[in-house]
Amino acid sequence: MxxxxxxxxxxxxxxxxxxxxxxxxxxxxxxxxxxxxxxxxxxxxxxxxxxxxxxxxxxxxxxxxxxxxxxxxxxxxxxxxxxxxxxxxxxxxxxxxxxxxxxxNPPKTPRYSRAVMETLAIIAYYQPVTRGDIEEIRGISVSSSILKTLTARGWVDQVGHRNVPGKPALLATTQQFLNDLGIRALEELPPLEELGTLIDTEVNGIEESEVESSTNE
Structure with missing residues (x-):
């Protein structure tokens, strides 16, 4: 166009x-x-x-x-x-x-690390959440590179701070995330186990260079 x-x-x-x-x-x-x-x-x-x-x-x-x-x-x-x-x-x-x-124009095969997908899913279904919430649910620490990747992709953003000591940042998905999935509201999200398939179908995927840093998480 x-x-x-x-x-x-x-x-x-x-x-x-x-x-x-x-x-x-x-x-x-x-x-x-x-x-x-x-x-x-x-x-x-x-x-x-x-x-x-x-x-x-x-x-x-x-x-x-x-x-x-x-x-x-x-x-x-x-x-x-x-x-x-x-x-x-x-x-x-x-x-x-x-x-x-x-x-x-053959598409590149998306290379989503398990850590990236787990983190995105937790934010999408439990938002707003803190980094500590994500780590508690996953059972392991969350790499800063994962959050930077999701933020750079435009899928996750900071929406405030929790009113507790330290005031940790609250994270939530964005309108861009919904746009890329082709849906209008969070209520239209598929069951958790189908989220990865929907992302693979609707979007081109995170650039390989962005994901490689968190592939081994």
Whole structure:
């Protein structure tokens, strides 16, 4: 997709043909087209509030939601689908299409260490937790490199401090974690034993160089 920002001009500077104008009242089909174009061009999920910024005040959030549902239905029979994740809406390749795309660009096999997966699972299912909580549940110490890896990946963040002596940091998963798994809320997490499979399916995996430091944990 192009990284150029979406602009709405009265005419194309190259051929002079009229295009959608942001300053004029738009027809429903034009509004829908603008939303669809923004979603296709976006690098990250777009929320309803973000999509509203594309228009003047005449387009309400309820209308945006209605157009999103129409667009979702329009793409039902295609290899790409419009889905809602934690931070908004995005287009993504359907799971059944991925094996064919992998032939063009074979994915690297994710190398998740057992320590990384155990730590991520504990944070996901018991959050918010402290490093001490994780160590108590695992029964062994937690390497700083593991927490740095999960933080660098954007899956874990500090959300506060526990009100006990020493005030240890509280850790929790992020919206990025939910986005990467293709879910909207923690309630949609699969059973604990299926988390590793879901991560392998939905994301490309932590870079090997990040994980190698904790492989022997």
């Amino acid at each position: 192009s990284d150029r920002p979406i602009q709405f001009n009265r005419s194309d500077p190259d051929d002079g043909k009229p295009v959608v104008s942001a300053s004029n009242a738009l027809m429903p089909q034009q509004i829908k087209q603008v939303i669809e174009t923004a979603l296709l061009a976006a690098q990250e999920p777009l929320s309803t509030a973000m999509l509203r910024k594309l228009f003047d005040s005449q387009v309400e959030s309820k209308q945006i939601s209605s157009y999103l549902e129409e667009i979702r239905k329009d793409w039902t029979d295609k290899g790409i689908e419009l889905v809602r994740v934690a931070s908004g809406w995005r287009f993504q390749v359907k799971a059944e299409m991925q094996p064919f795309l992998n032939r063009l």
